[in-house]
Amino acid sequence: MTARLPKNALSQLGQLQLYNELAVKKQSFQPGAICFSPPRPGNARWQTALSVLADSFECGNLISREAFDCAVGCSNGPDLMANLRKKCGIVWLCRRIPVIDRHDEVCQAGFYAISPASYRAIRAWLKSLEPAK
Structure with a gap:
């Protein structure tokens, strides 16, 4: 299912990004406040998920649940995200914004963003996985 964003989606996404930045500041995330527990080395799905979330953060974009x-x-992205929060300590936000689905109905799509x-x-954990040069 591919969702189309409504005509005013860019302004909504811009407002959503601003809202996420304010929410992150409001929750007072401190640089060292997160207790990150990296996943075990054999868990490629979690490594991929963490890499995707970090890449979307670098681009300044939210990532949809579908993407x-x-x-x-x-x-089941929400379950994976819940496990990342529970077992790795990842702090993330999920915002639901209205989009138009393939049946031209307005529905609420989930978009993820991680905290700074x-x-x-x-990023520090992914860098530690890179072979030494």
Whole structure:
């Protein structure tokens, strides 16, 4: 299912990104406040999920649940995100914004964003996985 964004989607996404930034600041995420526990080395799906979330943060974009599921190769993104929060300590926000689905109905699509502290922890962990040069 591919969702089309309504005509005013760009302004909605811009407002949503601003809202997420304010929400992150309001929840007072501190640079060292997250207790990141990296997934075990053999868990490729979690590694892919963390990489996708970090990449979307770098681009300044939110990632839709549908795009996340497709990029990670899972069919239950919310469960994977809940496990990342529970077992790895990832702090993320999910915002639901109205989009138009393939039946021209307005529905609420979920978009994920990670906190800056989570981004730094994920990037440091992914960098530690790179072979030494």
